[in-house]
Amino acid sequence: MKCGPRGVVAVVGVLALVAGSVLAQGFARLEVFPSNGCSGTPEVVDLTLDGCTEFAWTDPDAEINSLQLTQLMCGDTLSVVSVRGYAGAGCTDENTLFFSRTIFGGTIQPSECSEVATGSGLPVIKVASYVCDGDPTPAPISSPTPSPSPTAAPSPSPTPTPTPIESSTTTPSPTPSPSPSPTNSPDPVPTPTPVCIDAEWIEARGLEKVHASDGMGDLLCITGLPELPCGTPGHVLEVSIETDALMRTGNTALRTFAEVCSERDCSLKVGRFNGVLHSDADRLPIQDGLRLTTVAHRGTVWSSIENQIVVGAQKLGSQHINRALAYLQRRNSA
Secondary structure, three states: OOOOHHHHHHHHHHHHHHOOOOOOOEEEEEEEOOEOOOEOOOEEEEEEEOOEEEEEEOOOOOOEEEEEEEEEEOOOOEEEEEEEEEEEOOOEEEEEEEEEEEEEOOOOOOOOOEEOOOOOOOEEEEEEEEEEOOOOOOOOOOOOOOOHHHHHOOOOOOOOOOHHHHHHHHOOOOOOOOOHHHHHOOOOOOOOOOOOEEHHHHHHOOOOEOOOOOEEEEEEEEOOOOOOOOEOOOEEEEEEOOOOOOOOOOOEEEEEHHHHHOOOOEEEEEEEEEOEOHHHHHHOOEEOOEEEEEEEOOOOHHHHHHHHHHHHHHOOOOHHHHHHHHHHHHHHHO
């Protein structure tokens, strides 16, 4: 099939709204306990994605004075909270993986006691709550109920006699104002978590990177497929589907690294990651029915539609479309 100019304009027009890998905002609250088994009174540490939080942790193998939330994913298929610790204040000097929790097919429960990832390996950390912007169903979080509404009611009731004077002074309009403000705040603009592939693999093949600086976090490596690079759990592979006895088919489906690794043997490593330009899709490898793509799943239906549009547009082989995709990808990831 040949795609005429109108088809090209339509595809690029849709992609202009959504294409690219955009860095997300997010929040995680950790409870760090003083004793093994998550006993005692914890110290609460609030972290924002890619932000730096001062926190002192003394360990025989790693001295940590600040923490950075480097990877955050929320969803029913995959949940990830990954934190790195820095020797210096302000997230400077040497760094190491401080804490990482990955759950396939569910969410991280606040009751789970997890191990710290430094040399001690003690189970002293709980993920009290975590929220990813752009996710329609955020992970379980113990949010406090609004307190101003019950306190306003009892104040006018004890003095019913002087109604004309008291009512004029005790009925100013600020009382209804707090209620609309919380409803407007939880409407974040959908922004995906960074989902990319092994930066060293990109460098070894001379490909351009999407982001100016590499991220650092957990990477999944599919066992027995050395031609495919390791990828973050949400990065997408195109999987060939066998539909007949001869195992022949032209059908494919888009699956994340996490979904593929739930059915195949995989290993986990910590390393640098970055994205590949949409225009370099034809240079990416395929092995054992798995083809590496330049897109990522962000846990929403619209993300799945966007990925299908981008992969379908790349298969047209048009240089104009590929350049437009790469331009939008770079601009959205800046």
